[in-house]
Amino acid sequence: xxxxxxxxxxxxxxxxxxxxxxxxxxxxxxxxxxxxxxxxxxxxxxxxxxxxxxxxxxxxxxxxxxxxxxxxxxxxxxxxxxxxxxxxxxxxxxxxxxxxxxxxxxxxxxxxxxxxxxxxxxxxxxxxxxxxxxxx
Amino acid sequence: xxxxxxxxxxxxxxxxxxxxxxxxxxxxxxxxxxxxxxxxxxxxxxxxxxxxxxxxxxxxxxxxxxxxxxxxxxxxxxxxxxxxxxxxxxxxxxxxxxxxxxxxxxxxxxxxxxxxxxxxxxxxxxxxxxxxxxxx
DNA sequence: TATTGTTATACTCTATAACTATA
DNA sequence: TATAGTTATAGAGTATAACAATA
Numbered sequence: 001x002x003x004x005x006x007x008x009x010x011x012x013x014x015x016x017x018x019x020x021x022x023x024x025x026x027x028x029x030x031x032x033x034x035x036x037x038x039x040x041x042x043x044x045x046x047x048x049x050x051x052x053x054x055x056x057x058x059x060x061x062x063x064x065x066x067x068x069x070x071x072x073x074x075x076x077x078x079x080x081x082x083x084x085x086x087x088x089x090x091x092x093x094x095x096x097x098x099x100x101x102x103x104x105x106x107x108x109x110x111x112x113x114x115x116x117x118x119x120x121x122x123x124x125x126x127x128x129x130x131x132x133x134x135x136x
Numbered sequence: 137x138x139x140x141x142x143x144x145x146x147x148x149x150x151x152x153x154x155x156x157x158x159x160x161x162x163x164x165x166x167x168x169x170x171x172x173x174x175x176x177x178x179x180x181x182x183x184x185x186x187x188x189x190x191x192x193x194x195x196x197x198x199x200x201x202x203x204x205x206x207x208x209x210x211x212x213x214x215x216x217x218x219x220x221x222x223x224x225x226x227x228x229x230x231x232x233x234x235x236x237x238x239x240x241x242x243x244x245x246x247x248x249x250x251x252x253x254x255x256x257x258x259x260x261x262x263x264x265x266x267x268x269x270x271x272x
Numbered sequence: 273t274a275t276t277g278t279t280a281t282a283c284t285c286t287a288t289a290a291c292t293a294t295a
Numbered sequence: 296t297a298t299a300g301t302t303a304t305a306g307a308g309t310a311t312a313a314c315a316a317t318a
Contacts, residue, residue, distance in 0.1 A: 005261055007262070007263065008247060008266040009249050010250060010254050011245055012266060013251075013262060013269070014235075014248055014251060014254075016265075016266055016269040016270060017153075017157055018160075018179075020269045020272040021157045022198065025272055034303070037159075041192060041253070043154075048152075053277090054276075054277060054278095055276065056305080058168050062158070063309075064310055065280085066309085066311080066312095067310080068277085068280075070308075071307090071308080074160065089275095089276085091274080091275095091277070091316065092275095092276060093186055093277070108309085113145050114146060115146040115149075115150060115313065116243045117272050118272060119239050120272055121272070123143050123175070124242050125271065126143065126149060128268060129144075129268040130144040130148060130152055131267075132157070135256055135257055135261065169311070173285095174285085174286065176284075177284090189299075190300060191298090191299065191300085197286090199285085199286075199302090200286070200288080201299075202287070202289095202300085202302080203286060203287080205300070205301055205302080206284080206285075206286095207284085207285080210284085224292080224295080225298095226295085227293065227294045227298065227299040227300070228294095228299060228300085229299080266289075
């Protein structure tokens with residue numbers, strides 16, 4: 001057991017961070033697949049708020065714009081997202097969730113509120129973890 | 137029971153966890169690519185300790201054994217890993233780092249010890265973060 | 273000329289299933 | 296029969312470059 005005084009290197013923290021994410025990832029994947037979505041598709045779905053251009057979604061998910069086309073294609077095929085032309089700039093396509101898309105996103109969000117890997121943490125540990133992660 | 141801090145839901149922590157990982161991921165990717173490696177290849181490299189069967193590597197990285205073949209193929213092509221037959225069971229191939237592989241891994245590890253995203257944390261915050269992440 | 277979204281291309285990662293060579 | 300590793304296959308995500316439509 002590491003004590004409060006043990007110094008931790010970045011590499012150790014990075015290792016722990018990846019391990020922690022993997023534990024959470026398993027649950028995320030399980031939840032997403034229940035709705036026929038991959039993790040990435042679920043992330044895109046969660047990042048969609050109001051109607052916004054593809055470009056904005058690319059920035060939000062820090063990926064190349066050419067990726068957005070494909071990922072959105074697959075979510076759109078499931079009827080969760082729709083593309084509508086922007087009247088003020090006909091180059092732009094605005095993305096927005098369908099009613100079904102909003103329903104699925106709400107369900108996913110609520111299921112993410114019961115992550116087994118986080119069940120062992122006390123209220124104080126949660127807030128402390130949240131505070132520290134926010135610093136990263 | 138409630139302390140001076142706000143209570144955090146799982147979803148909030150998951151969001152912060154993913155955000156923190158993304159911040160670290162950028163650095164990891166940068167370091168790995170400097171040695172011609174992808175993030176996944178660098179992870180495999182770091183997970184290799186003594187000579188061990190492919191199977192063990194698959195378990196360690198929690199992926200299907202069929203993946204290991206391809207990823208190791210690519211690292212092997214770079215001369216960082218080698219496959220040697222196990223005398224006690226001729227079905228098994230033992231994986232081990234080459235001298236060059238050990239050198240690269242050491243370098244990567246040392247570069248991971250200076251993660252910009254973690255620079256703002258104090259020694260106490262680091263050990264506390266490490267402790268909490270270990271609980272997840 | 274510059275920008276938005278798309279397409280074409282190529283590569284990596286991923287799991288499933290079938291295969292081989294051993295055990 | 297069972298197991299270790301491979302191969303074949305298919306799909307998803309990724310970036311780069313070239314493209315059409317629009318600004």
